[in-house]
Amino acid sequence: MQLHPHWEFVADTVMGGVSTGNVTHEIFEGREATVLRGEVSLDNNGGFIQMAFDLCQDGSSVDISAWDGIQATVWGNSHIYDFRLRTAQLARSWQSFRTDFETKSEWQTVQIPFSSFIAHRVEALFDPTRLRRIGIVAIGHEFSALVAVSSIGFYSAS
Template sequence: MELNPDWEYVADTVMGGVSSGQASVETVEGREAVRLTGTVSLENNGGFVQIAFDLAGGDVFDASDFTGVALDVLGNGESYDLRLRTDALTRPWQSFRSEFVAPEVWTTIGVPFTAFEAHRTEAAFDPSRLRRVGILAIGREMQADIAVSGVRFYR
């Protein structure tokens, strides 16, 4: 099931960090994509730049008939986080996350729901209660450069 995300850019500056970046829609190696670029800094307890979008207008989306999330990505060979949020999460630092490497050629990466680990929550992951999807450069000083041309749930 192909998604049509309305991506938004968010950085650690919302909590006092100093990372900087941007999200732009552009043609990257022949594909229209959203591209996240920036500098991740750990100063001031910071450490991330991200692109994210709400599912179902921010309401709950039932993805229980699917196996996972697939991304069409091109990047700089760095590791990024794919994060999912459900309505069981009440704090902004809570998520279900899985790490992937963004190759330097267009690649489809499939991440099964079973690969997502709970972060700072006791809640169990429930794909029938999804609300938000995010891709983050996080946790270490780095240059972010990742393009995403497609996002979908797969069976």
């Protein structure tokens, strides 16, 4: 299932951090893509920039239990980025289900099974019947972030 997201930019400035960046929609390395660029800073207890989207404009959840994971075609600057999933079962903004992926300076398609996502700061199991939001995050150390996504959706292994 292919998604057509409206990505938005989020940074650690919501918590007092000073990381900077933006999200653009452009032709990147020969493909139409959404691109996250910026500088991740650890100053002021910061340390992330993110591009994310809600699956439904009204913030409601979607049942994705018919699929096995997320598939995305990405290009990056050879850094590791996180996928973050938020479900309706999570009450706090810092809670998520997350896993990381490594980028290359070429287009590649990554498949990430839902079983590889780990609960962060919540005692819950990922519920695929209640997915609300998907994000890609540059986090954890100071660096220049650059990751592009030309397609994103869900895949089934069978």
